[in-house]
Amino acid sequence: MKPKLVIPLLIGIAFLLSACAGVGFRSDTSWPGLTSDGDTIYMAFNQAVYAINASNGNLRWSYPAEPERDRTYFAPPAVAEDGTLYVGDFTNGIVALNASTGAIEWGPIQLGEGDGRIVGGSTVTGDLLLVPSGDGRLYARDASDGSAVWTFPAEFNEPLEHPIWSAPVVDGERVFFTSMDHNVYAVDLAQGGQLWATRDLGGAIADSPVVVDSKVLAGTFGNELVALDADRGRKAWIFDAGDWIWGSPAVRDGVAYFGDLAGELHAVDIRSGSEIESWKQSLDSRISASLAISEDRIFVAAESGILFARELSTNEEQWKVPSRGTFDGDLHTDPLVLGDTVIVATNGGDPLLCAFDVENGSERWSFTPGGSDKRCRSG
Numbered sequence: 001m002k003p004k005l006v007i008p009l010l011i012g013i014a015f016l017l018s019a020c021a022g023v024g025f026r027s028d029t030s031w032p033g034l035t036s037d038g039d040t041i042y043m044a045f046n047q048a049v050y051a052i053n054a055s056n057g058n059l060r061w062s063y064p065a066e067p068e069r070d071r072t073y074f075a076p077p078a079v080a081e082d083g084t085l086y087v088g089d090f091t092n093g094i095v096a097l098n099a100s101t102g103a104i105e106w107g108p109i110q111l112g113e114g115d116g117r118i119v120g121g122s123t124v125t126g127d128l129l130l131v132p133s134g135d136g137r138l139y140a141r142d143a144s145d146g147s148a149v150w151t152f153p154a155e156f157n158e159p160l161e162h163p164i165w166s167a168p169v170v171d172g173e174r175v176f177f178t179s180m181d182h183n184v185y186a187v188d189l190a191q192g193g194q195l196w197a198t199r200d201l202g203g204a205i206a207d208s209p210v211v212v213d214s215k216v217l218a219g220t221f222g223n224e225l226v227a228l229d230a231d232r233g234r235k236a237w238i239f240d241a242g243d244w245i246w247g248s249p250a251v252r253d254g255v256a257y258f259g260d261l262a263g264e265l266h267a268v269d270i271r272s273g274s275e276i277e278s279w280k281q282s283l284d285s286r287i288s289a290s291l292a293i294s295e296d297r298i299f300v301a302a303e304s305g306i307l308f309a310r311e312l313s314t315n316e317e318q319w320k321v322p323s324r325g326t327f328d329g330d331l332h333t334d335p336l337v338l339g340d341t342v343i344v345a346t347n348g349g350d351p352l353l354c355a356f357d358v359e360n361g362s363e364r365w366s367f368t369p370g371g372s373d374k375r376c377r378s379g
Contacts (some may be wrong), residue, residue, distance in 0.1 A: 031332035032345035032352065033076035033121060035101065041336065042085060043353060044073035047088050050131065050369065051102060054338055057355060057365030061102035063087075063095075071108075076121035077168070078129070080143060086129055088118025089213025093144065109146045111139050114159075120208070121167035125189070130168045130175060136160035138168060138185075141191055150183075150192030156204030166208040166248075171230065176216055183217050183326060185229060196233035201226055207232055207248040207290065208304035210256070213270055217256055225256065225266075227273060235272030242267055247290030247334065250298070250311065257298060265300065267317060279315045282319055283308070292335040292342065293359045297340050301331035307344045307354075309361060319361035327354070328374070350374050 032045040040060060041052045047067040048284035051060040064071075075088040076162040085099040092115070111118075129143040134192040136159030140149040153159055161182035169176045169205045175187045182204055186195040204223025210217040215236055218229040221244045226234040243262035250257045255276065263286055267279035285304035292299045293312060300308040305326030309318045318372025321327075329349020341364055343355045351366035354376035366376045 006238070006317040012287075020246045023361075029331075030074040030119070031347040033074050033331055034336050034343070034345055035076045035079060035121065036336060036338055037079045038083070038101065041338075041353070042077040042079060042099070043345060044075055044077055044087060044218065045345070046074075046348075047072055048369065049077060049085075049097070049102075050366050051369075052207070052353065053098070054341070057353070057367045059367070060371075062369070063097055063104075068093045077256065078122040078124050078167075080124040084124075084143070084289065086124065086131075086143075087123045088122055088131060088133075090117040090134055092118060092135060094122070094129075097113070097145075098145065108147050110137075112137060112151075116163065119163070119165045123170060125170045127289075130170070131163035132168060132177060133164060134163035134165070136163060136179075136181075136355040137177070138164060138187070138192075147317075148298050152187050154192070158196075164202070165206045168207055169211055171211045174230075176209050176211060176230075178207070178209055180206065180217050181205040182218060182220070182222075184209055184226075184233065186216075186233060188232075198228065198233050203244070206246050209247055210251055212251050212256075213254070215270065217249050217251075217270070219247065219249060219258060219307050221245070223260070223272075225249060225258065225268060227270070239266075239268050239273050239275065243287060250291040250293050252293050255364065257291050257293070257312075259283075259289075259291060259300060261286045261288065263287060263302070267311075267315070280309075281315050288332050290334040292337045294337045294340075294342070297342075299335040299337065299344075299358075300346055301335050301344055303330050303332065305330055305349075307335065307356070309342070309344070309358065320360050321354075321356060321363075327376070350375055367369045 021059040026270045043050045049063045051229040072090045078086045083099045093108040096105040114135040116133040119130040129141045131139040138152045156234030182200045183198045194248040201219035222226045226238040240332040241260045243260040265281040267276040285302035298312045308320045333345040352369045355364040
């Protein structure tokens with residue numbers, strides 16, 4: 001790790017773990033969490049959850065009706081096929097909302113007895129809701145009413161020593177998740193029993209694993225992208241990126257694409273773990289968000305406040321926004337691609353949410369709670 005990168009990142013982690021006390025719009029506590037069902041974008045940020053029309057950026061609803069000083073929302077909401085939206089907060093609470101109206105279906109309910117915070121998004125699979133918590137446990141709840149199904153580690157066991165910051169991934173009857181304790185875990189979906197766990201991968205793991213070709217891929221703060229055998233958790237290969245990897249790799253056609261905190265873009269062959277040298281590129285900013293892929297574009301949100309669109313096959317720059325200057329607010333949230341539109345959320349900036357044409361970067365709409373006259377491309 002390069003010394004100049006350590007202090008800013010540790011400051012960011014301190015903000016993420018700090019309590020949310022203010023009621024103002026701008027907050028340095030964390031960055032927006034985004035998800036979508038295709039028609040609506042759901043954004044968790046500060047003291048509210050917003051449902052935004054994906055075609056024009058108009059607000060459909062927000063929750064709660066009035067801000068609550070003791071509840072803040074940053075984890076990406078999870079939307080189920082039945083139209084229920086699940087949102088975690090920094091009090092270790094979870095609430096189920098009607099995705100169309102924002103009305104409460106059940107909750108909020110508190111998970112565990114500690115002071116954990118829900119930073120990673122929940123995962124809905126069948127009738128189960130899987131909720132990762134900063135208290136070192138993964139909670140499986142009945143999606144219909146929030147009642148407890150199982151907990152890992154089980155309630156009679158000590159929790160993991162460090163928080164779980166990312167959404168779990170379900171593959172068949174298995175659940176894979178990462179922890180800031182340097183490990184990846186596989187548990188049984190039905191009962192929550194441990195199938196396997198790694199032994200210290202050399203660095204904390206902040207984002208979700210990716211399961212592909214019978215491998216589990218995870219980026220670490222130990223500067224490595226690690227590929228594990230999905231059945232036993234044994235290392236298949238290790239790629240040394242040279243700096244911390246915060247986001248999850250984006251996978252297409254047997255290649256894992258990701259950035260690191262030195263600003264390097266990498267493409268790694270999933271079969272061998274070798275880098276595609278012709279694709280490697282260095283940017284002038286740290287990259288903490290996962291990359292997003294459309295048909296022939298890959299999108300990179302640089303922390304400094306620039307969204308890059310690059311050709312997937314060659315890594316040549318196609319456009320960037322703003323073309324001059326930067327957004328009002330850093331970029332930590334993963335870009336979201338919906339058809340021919342790419343959406344990016346700033347860390348408390350104005351506008352807070354910006355949508356662009358994937359081909360040419362033209363601005364389609366912007367969204368800021370309460371409204372704003374500012375444009376995304378100005379800089």
